[in-house]
Amino acid sequence: MSETMQAGTTPEMGMRRFGRVNWLGLATLCQREIQRFLAVWTQTLLAPLVTAGLFLLIFSIAIGPRRGDVMGVPFTHFIAPGILMMTVIQNAFANTSSSIMISKVQGNIVDTLMPPLSPMELVLGYFAGGVARGMVVALVIAAGLWLVLGLGVAHPLWALCFGVLGAAFLSGLGIIAGIYAQKFDQMAAITNFIVTPLAFLSGTFYSVEALPPVLHEITRFNPMFYLIDGVRFGMIGVSDSAPALGLVISLVSVVAVAAVAWNMLRRGTRLKA
Template sequence: MSQTSSPMPRQVGAVNWIGLATMIRREIHRFLKVWVQTIAAPVVTTLLFYAVFALALGGVVRMVGDIPFLQFLAPGLVMMAITQNAFANTSSSVLVSKVQGNIVDVLMPPIAAWELTLAYVVGGIVRGLLVGLVTALAIAVVVPLPLAHPGYILFHAVMAAGLLSLLGLIGGIWADKFDHMAAVTNFVVTPLSFLSGTFYSINSVPPLFHFLAHLNPFFYFIDGFRYGFIGQTDGTLGTGIAVMLGTNAVLALTAWRMLSTGYKIKA
């Protein structure tokens, strides 16, 4: 009688490329399945923000420096759409898995904590950039969006989406229910977004708020992103890049540590 040998286990090297790619595809497919909710709806919301400001001006051409206000506003709105959707993607993915009890499907495969972190963040970045691109194209129909420095646009968009993806991942791991996640959104993400110069130049605010804006990491990626379009900045680009790199590094280390120790995701 012939003996059948048991199958050899698949060898996983330093990087589980199959697992990493599968997780990234999972995260992207998850939001593309409901694209009306995850892509179309945020674009419409951002356009409504723009329409409200345009109607409030009543046809008056206001200037920020030598830039028309609506042209100054557009990059800030696009960045807001990028960040909010990057945050929503990772936070909802983790929290829904925890609430439904299928987080074990992610934890059981031989995927390292840093690979999980990278997969979640890439998924958030893709969604944020996709929403941002569609929003920018829609706004460009009604207001000119020059491309003064395309490299700065791409760099700040990716860094901002990565930062909010990491923040959403950390929030999703920490939260036990949707109320907790809503608290993070309402008391952390939204205030930092609205007080970062999205709708105004920080050079026009009182000194105290001008100082506080420079303590807000959101200010730096909005300022650098806007500079990429209109060539005008309220802060120092080098400082902004350093702040973003440092903040992303701290958040990435925090998220990796939470996943590697199983904080609130392992029994």
């Protein structure tokens, strides 16, 4: 009998002790999180497309004819990438936060915590669902923009990188919010007073160069600004900041929220009785 069995543990537990990944468990969690939003695609995929279309239509009718070009491109083309990215990050946040919140309220969060999954595997599994939903939403809206506006993608790789990072960043924030919130009204408060304002005030509908100096500098500390600005550069080739700087800040932001989410899951913050 091996030392592992003599110590009263199973070989699988011994494997995990040496840092091996539970690929089956991770794949199962990823599949569950993806199937969650695919099962209600009219709410998670069709609704964001309609909402983005309404934003674009309203701003085009109300402001577009008088606004003229912004940074050398038509106003509707300028705001289209911002609307796309705003929708992506909102859906990525909703996917992870609602998954954890509903599990807590229904009392079945233990079904996720009991399997032999490490905190990092849990983070990656939730990230997979949020990023997948964000990317599917991005593809759907991008296809709509191409059909309606003829808007293509100037720099596909940049657009893809910022799109994935944006979905990952908000997926991490969604995990943190889902763990922290104890009731649905607390989650609604986080969404309405933190996530939505940060998304709207990140250059989604305007160039930050038009802001007063104080607000301009404050915006530079908002990670969502660099995500939206980066996707705008990827799609139409113009931006308010250097794409390379935005990429670095976005990467650091994703690592930071992932670390906080990992620590909360490791400690069982607001998850264990």
